Amino acid sequence: MISAHRIFSHKQNKRGDVSVKSIHQEALTLGVCYYPEHWKESLWREDLQRMKAYGLTVIRIAEFAWNKFEPEEGVYTFEFFDRFMQVALEEQMQVIFCTPTATPPTWLSEKYPEILNADLDGTLYRHGMRRHYNYNSPVYRRFCAGIVEKLAAHYCPYPNVIGWQIDNELNCEKDVFYSESDHLAFRTYLKEKYKTLDNLNECLGTVFWNQTYSDWNQIFLPRPTYQNSANPHLALEERKFISHSVIEFADLQAQIIRRYAPKGQYITTNGLFGHVDYDELVERSLDFIMYDSYPLFGFERKDQPPKKDDLKDRNWSWNLTRARAISPNFGIMEQQSGAGGWVSGIATPMPKPGQIRLWTMQSIAHGADYIGYFRWRTSWIGTEIYWHGWNDYSNQPNRRLEELKGIHHDVAAIERLAGAKYQARVAVLKDYPNEWDGDTDQWSAQVNRLSDKGWFEAAQLTHTPCDFLYLNETVTLQALCQYDLLVYPHAVILTECTANLLRRYVKQGGTLILGCRTGYKDEYGRCPMSPMPGFAADLCGVEVTDYTYLSPYDEMEQADWNGSMIEAPLFNDILEAHGSTAKAEAVYRGNYYDGKPALVSNKIGRGTAYYYGAAFSRQTAEAFLHKLQFAAPYQGILELPEDCELAVRQKDGTNYYFVLNYKEHEARISVKKRMTNLLTDEQITGPYELAPYGVLVLKESLA
Template identity: 55%
Template sequence: MEKSLNLSHLVLGVCYYPEHWEASLWAEDLRRMKEHGIEVVRIGEFAWSKIEPREGVFDFSFFDRFLDLCQQEHMRVVFGTPTCTPPAWLTEKYPEVLNAREDGVFYRHGLRQHHNYTSEVYLAFCDRIVTQMAIHYGRHPAVAGWQIDNEFNCEVNEYHSESDQQAFRLFLKARFQTLENLNEKMGTVFWNQTYTSWEEIFLPRPAPSKGYNPHLKLMEKRFISEAVIRYCKRQAEILRRYIPQEAFITTNGIFGNLDSHELTETTLSFMTYDSYPNFAFDGNSNPKEPGAFNDRRSSWSLTRCRSISPNFGIMEQQSGPGGWVSRMRQPSPKPGQMRLWTWQSFAHGADAVSYFRWRTAPVGTEIYWHGLLNYSNEPTRRLRELAQVSTEARRLADLAGTKYRAAIAMLKDYSNQWDSELDEWRHQDAISDTGWYEASQVCHAPMDFVYLPEDGSQRTVELEELLHYKLLVYPHPAILTSERAELLRRYVEAGGILVFGVRTGYKDEYGRCPMRPMPGYAMQLAGVKVEDFTIQSPADEPETVDWDGEQLPAPEFHEILVPLEGTKVLGHFCGSYYDGEPALTVRELGKGRVYYYGAAFTRETAAVFLQKLELAETFGALVSVPWDVEVAVRGEGVQETLFLLNYQGEVRRARVHVPMENCFTGEVLCGEAELPAYGVAPLRRLR
């Protein structure tokens, strides 16, 4: 079942913290929000002590007053469970609820997410606060839905408390049953790591270097994901016992060591994301890269969220300059950028956008994380932009429920993602992930992500879902199971195009390297065998691959390929000791074909693939734009809406090839059209 947001129109919201403000401000704040198009406020995710000020003592009066006022003002509420920040009375009396560093030293009270997910003591306290909230507030008419906790695994995503060690051993026992099986699967024979008792097994502890057992480290990530999902599901099951059936349950953010797809499938109504495009800048407010791929790079994260929930929500949309007292210095959005970022989210499948936050906090660590209003509470240009967005959202209300359209998809999975995070030989993963996504952007070929389910997952990905795409790119699936290879074979035989890159299929599901030819289960599928391979030496000249006279960059890692019968060589290496050796092959299989590239994919290389496969400029019959303008499309038929998004502070010009109407202005465009700095143009064909 699709886990998507289901709304009748585009919705705007804002994060609000009534505990930060005098109650005398509440009514005026809500009225000002409504005047600017806000329909929903998110509250409560850090307010445990406002409900349980002392152990076992509950006081509901504070949020009673606020929720009653919201009902009076016709403002809907998303209520957060406050378990991200346990109160001081809890952590001081019950230190076993705290998370710990590798050396066992506790993370103490004072920030957030200082707890662990496995302490039965903490879980019992969470059960009680969530139950009390659900009973008391669950059927309040102002409450539309619930957010569980806040940004799982955001501050830290590793756990080393005593309860975590015990839970990890239970996790491994369930997976491997016997120590003999665990020792064999985890390769503990290496460096004399063999275990003779379950109590000898620990999550990684301080060592002379970070050379932990890589197979056990991969299991650690799977364990953390399972622990977080169990923690979230426990709260969701309590809420469901008391809240109306139509009330939704979600959480916000997509962070490390967590299978967010499985989390949503088993626990949530849909996923929401926290979109901060200025994270494309470094801590000193410098662009990570010159050009147009700074805030535009947020589309990558929105694509990832869309792979979980095709219609999703933004729980926190950046509205002002950002930063904590201690880190994350981010500049203010330039005039027009907040509006641009909002429509970037809508264009990629969001049907609700909630800004962070209404007014900048006057106290605490986030006093520099600015909201729509500054400390002074006076009107700002950001508030004026919000009013403009609200007007535009009403004009495009029927966008809600429509789907983002893409003809190509990148295949992903959590096992390879987690394995690549700890494997220094897998730098090509990051190069190719960025390369393919940026190529899809500059070639105006909208791309989806499709996450293949993990072993034992409740999710499935069926052949029909894959056949929605003309091209699937699975750049470097080092871990490739026979089941996944079989699914991909069926996709190709039915007419799909599949692209693999270097280092495919040489590991099993535990991250071991079996004694078999590479690329493992992809060998018969792609029709190639790897004869030799090497990491590119920094001392060598940059390697290229010649494809019909076109020189493709081939960074990071190289495989010399031996084509099997029926496989055609398309490209050869240029340089080094393997000059002239096969580097790119294609095999026809059924109605489709499989390409294998013996290197990593840069933006330039991936762009050549898109052009040669005739998949660039997907909507080129409708509009032509410069490379630094994003093209995104939602809907079909009369609801097909083509978005042009200009991330540059300069005017860009487009050419509209058929008469189209600007949904914001009503202007009919055909021929040359101007896109202002940070401009947005949603276009629909005339009927």
């Protein structure tokens, strides 16, 4: 076997004083997903050679190919993929090898139906789709361990294997599980956590509606009930249990691969999907996270009419921000390269000329150092025959392949940006318990959706780079202090420990914004008999004296903030300032609480905490950014219209400004400092017309 130059490794980066896991490469790299089992062997070498001509040097393979390795129970064969791997070696193509556990073979599903997932009433999902298994079946775990062991032992020694993908899109399609194995595993999980039934009954409030358990065997994951309204505290535990199951399943595979993988081969998986604590997953089992980016979902045809102010493909920067919160430098395992569509259920248009280049740069702008496209050639068989790759069915040259040539040129021009860090002084705080509690809590769900959208769009349209920071027990004060402004829109579940950490952040000079319904619940989702907002009261110098969900018949509630009217949508906490350092900054205008405080500030040490008694629309979030002087931190360097996104990455004393035009018309910008556009090597200053779907990467030395 010949050697292949390894460009991948992994390393620990710092977020504050806590290590986080990132991809590490010598250069930005392009790759593509390839399915040799779908094509004649006579195409393999030509395909790999054409890939390299377009700058694609990495392929991902085998995630749906279990039957090629184990055509019947206990019978393993590697001949097919050995032939392909030999061609890949000869062509010096690097390989990300996948474990094929996302699609168990037919013989396994039929002989062992206990491996199948089930719906809420226990009906099994039968073979014929994908991801139809459950994580907790001992039988499935045994077969998964077997196939992973065989593949790792056989393919880890290949010098062109640079990494491993575990499964494929964990919790995609279905992120709830109700098989018999899941019910049994859930009981074990609760026993280990709560120890006694008395403790479980107390913490989960089972006395309500006579749900008290007297035997562990009485406990199930949620099952069909009248209106399907399960115990909300048990439902929160269900979400935690699902995440636990996913992580156990991934770790089973990761531990096997690590026994065989030489130094430099990484382990990852592709996300992001519901009911998974990705921070714990990466910390425990992976070297970094990969994301699958499909911006064309922003143009998917649906029954309801599109919203005029929707950011469409630009919304995918929200997901990229989330990926960056897990791994500051990450990879894209699947980047859109053509129309998306299944035979049923999904239909999107073909990307317009320039859009794939734009989306590639969108991913890179947010910290992606590897871009793998889905897929090389459009499938001619199966459910995804309308999900296009670079090549159409005909395998003839097309305009998208011409665009790939330009992308290859652009990435080569900026390849040394690998490792550059996204720059943001504003962060939105998130946590998994509140996300999962919002699955069943409709009060929380609606304010969360509005405020997430409001803060994202406000940051985008004011050109204020923004991070996410997920809170857990490992996050330190130093990690928070990287940011001048933290926004925790609706910390409905707020522990004393988290409140104390936030207080220390404010005391050291930080600015903190909290929104309505903060501190309403404890860690189990119960509402304690104490004044609201619970542990946020002392932090914000505030008490909630009344509260209301806004009726659809109410006019849009507003708050008067020193003469400026800001929106106060969906839910209103009526506030009262408490303490010598607390001050009412804004009052409600309208409804029965007209003139009552809507916004209270509280000085703590060198910083200020704000409690706003409503959700955050785009207009509200923009008002906070402007009034507190956090908006547009780079306006002295670049003047941009709302149609363009600004992202900044920094490395070795140099800022790299990505300007992305998401519109099909030119964008007029102003460059206020002479800088080099790395994509063309031209010097730019003053007014500039950015082409439709155009991109600039401007270099500024900070020395």
